[in-house]
Amino acid sequence: MDVRKIVILGPESTGKSVLCQQLAEHYNTIWCPEYAREYLLKYGTAYNYDDLLTIAQQQLKLEDEYTERVRSLPPSANGQRMLFIDTDMYVMKVWCEFVFNNCHRFILDQIIEREYDQYLLCNTDLPWVKDELREYPDLENRVKLFYMYKDLMVNQSTPWTEVFGSYDERLPVALGAVEKMLEGK
Numbered sequence: 789m790d791v792r793k794i795v796i797l798g799p800e801s802t803g804k805s806v807l808c809q810q811l812a813e814h815y816n817t818i819w820c821p822e823y824a825r826e827y828l829l830k831y832g833t834a835y836n837y838d839d840l841l842t843i844a845q846q847q848l849k850l851e852d853e854y855t856e857r858v859r860s861l862p863p864s865a866n867g868q869r870m871l872f873i874d875t876d877m878y879v880m881k882v883w884c885e886f887v888f889n890n891c892h893r894f895i896l897d898q899i900i901e902r903e904y905d906q907y908l909l910c911n912t913d914l915p916w917v918k919d920e921l922r923e924y925p926d927l928e929n930r931v932k933l934f935y936m937y938k939d940l941m942v943n944q945s946t947p948w949t950e951v952f953g954s955y956d957e958r959l960p961v962a963l964g965a966v967e968k969m970l971e972g973k
Contacts, residue, residue: 802911
């Protein structure tokens with residue numbers, strides 16, 4: 789039995805990490821964090837275009853490590869092994885294009901090569917939470933980024949669901965989408 793991979797994506801400060809943690813707890817599994825946070829905390833926020841390639845490569849390495857960890861876990865109550873992933877190459881693509889108007893070929897190739905079972909796209913309707921790594925507190929840029937993600941979701945074949953509402957409202961929406969995916973609908 790292979791691992792079902794569910795990616796949570798969207799603009800910064802939209803509850804992705806919280807949702808990953810909640811879903812992993814619900815399904816008694818683990819979640820893969822966003823490598824960019826570790827990188828930026830270590831090297832600072834004055835990143836350049838090539839730093840984004842390094843972050844992308846390390847994100848995939850981290851995802852592969854967590855996938856192997858999930859394979860060693862017992863299946864959840866539903867008989868599935870699942871990994872919730874905070875960020876994938878679509879996030880890297882949007883980040884590259886939004887900041888640098890360009891995207892590394894490696895990231896684009898990985899979008900084609902990697903397969904996922906479900907995407908959960910987090911809307912910008914949560915209040916902005918400041919932290920030392922976040923760059924776009926204004927709603928205009930957050931909404932612009934959200935629609936960049938939504939455009940990507942609409943134009944790819946993996947099932948996806950928009951997650952919106954308060955923190956309390958998001959988990960049931962996400963659980964419904966995951967259950968639908970597990971049922972094969």
